[in-house]
Amino acid sequence: MPRVQRLLFIGQHCPPLRVDAYRDALQTVVHATRHVALYLDTHARLNAALAAAGMLEVPADAAWVAATADAVRHTSERLETALRQSRSNLLKEQIRLAQLALGDHAWQCGELQTAAKCYARSRDYGSTNQHVLERGLREMALALETRNLHLMNTTLATLQALLPASGTMTTAPTALDVGVYVRACRAVMDLHDQRYADVARGLLKLPFPGVHHAAAVLLPHEILWQTVLCGLATLSRAELKALLIEFAPYLDLDGRARDAVQALLDGAYDVLFAALASAEPDCLLDMRLHRAVPTLVAAVRQRALVQYTRPFVSLRLDAMAAKLGLPVDDLERDVCALIAQGLIPMVVDSYAGVLYAKPADQRSRVLQKTLDQADDYVQTVHTMLLRMSLGQSGLAVQSSRDHDVW
Template sequence: MSEVIEQPTHLEFESYINNYTGRTAIDRALFIAEHCRGLQVEAYTWAANEIKKTTHDTEKYSACVKNLNTALQARGKPVVELDQAWIGTTNRENKVNIEQLENELKGSKTLLKENTRDGLNRLGELYHRCGDLANALKSYVRSRDYCSNSEQLLEMCFRVIQVNIDQENFTHVSSYVARAEATPNLPKKDLIQAKLDSCRALVHLHQYEPYNKAADALMGVSFEMNNTFNGVLSANDVAIYGTLCALASYSRQQLRTKVMSNSAFKSYLELEPQMREMIETFYDSKYATCLELLESYRNDFMLDIHLAPHIPKLFKLIREKAMVQYCIPFSTVDLNRMAVAFHTDVTTLQNELTELIGRDHRIAARIDSHQKILYAKKRDQRHRALRQSIQAGIDYEKSNKALMLRLKLLSADMIVK
């Protein structure tokens, strides 16, 4: 279990959870309940009501009410009675409906291909509502053999992707994202690609791949998606995830070209102006302002089901990158002044810089611990210029040889057109 938060700084549960639909909304509410004491009762109560209203998942409902009552008892409040009537009625309906659909499919040899596909989809939806994700997945995968056009194949891929995300099986998510992209004649190509890029970003996060991969995927998400994919990610998530991953992994130049000049991503940032401010202050070298703003949202980010495991590392990478960029323009740096700029003490700062110099080799410098001054190591500019000149000569020779070969092929009439 990750860190437990007493109370988020900015997050309002009701407005936050309304950004999502379906099982994603319920799972996010339960995650908040499990990780935030201040919102525990509200989140469990909302989840219990939503499970009854939108699903047939009696096991999830029972577990949710049990956890809610534990939270209520810990606060000396009266417990909530389990709705046994709903559980009994729902279980009976589930059994009857599943048996009916399975019997229909057993006679599928006499059914049209489209009817079989439709039956498998309805069975998958029913299993999904019941919380039986394994059987839901089997039904959706079986429907692939009965798809007769690109649109149906795409629908199958998104159904399988959704269930695999719910199961946190991101290896299979990646496979079906690739399968969907390979589907010919995609309808609404920009919108579909935006949704697939969002899924790919989640895959990169959950497989703990370099953060620039998740950032690249999110920078490609068209604003046409906006809030049409709330069963997986909200438009606000695109802004938040994209900003944090970009700050942690992009160079200064990449921040300018890929983020600040990206019209689609700027539209997402309008939904989360604090994220836009983080990017602008970081780019403008106002690191103290950026890091202070970032820290003020730590508790909120720790309550995000996908981001929470990454927040400590993301924050560390962003802070380290700020330190590296702070030192780059100077040959000497006064650690006392730098400590003020980063709102820390000199000893802590010196330890952080020592790690960046010694272990990570991200700063070429040495520290005078007595005078509290960092001295940048002088780079051999002459050697670098010579190396660049040699490489330029090699590149020039290659291009000349290629040009000569092309001219000979043209004169021999051997160019393939």
């Protein structure tokens, strides 16, 4: 139920959209699930939001709750009966299908632990790659919903092992491009592990015509901003230029993303900061990206400041702030932090508000170069002495031409 999760997340973190998000989530639960507990929880959230906004509360649909609970009970009994009959007949394929059907039903009712157990039990009755694939896709979707990283990692390895050399495979039952789906899942794992460069490079390989195959994991707008933010923070200049070409269909979804990438390449940092400031609230509503947004925006900001100061010998902070469209106090704080980290080789005169490049210490540079050459020479001599000692001791293998057939 990715749609319900996204709507609940938006309702929790965005007060202006709270009522609409909870109302849409409630409708989705009614039409797409049999999750009575989720319906009651979403209904309570909606009424709380309506009360806070001074609006009339919505009564719960008692008829739907009763009918759904009754349907869940009857379906559970029917599926369990079918499973018992399959076991009594010792038909492996029917047992496997019954376990998968029971797991799907439990998942739709919100019993996620039961669904995971049913999928795991079906493993013993699978005999082909297609069976492994059907189970793996279900387990991956379940791991994404429950945020079970261990299950996600193991299932991802299983699915990747099934992919051919081309990295794509289409399954007839689901009409799903498994290669696209696996790349999207891998990007989610990399994002959680803070491997931002891998996130950007992985999502760049997602073909836009097949992006609907990844919709259960990431929506096109989420793919766009995860790639752009991670790319701006970590990718090289050449990779960013390639991003503008290869990622063009995604960049057309939001002009701010294209403006941000182009601005960093062109050195128009005021445009870059304006685009990031405009897009940051939207990125904070991405339930997978929101934790990394402050870190990525700060990394892009640091990269821009380092690039801007690199060609200057001296630079006034007020002129720099006016050029970048930033407050002077915030700019000075960021520049001082970068100087302390050794990323900007300059010193700051806070009283005069001027940055000065550190003079190059030629004597230290020559001394360090000499020491490096001495270390290389010592290593070379040690290697030569070792070879000589091996030869004198008779430990070196001598080539022989006695058996040369030519």
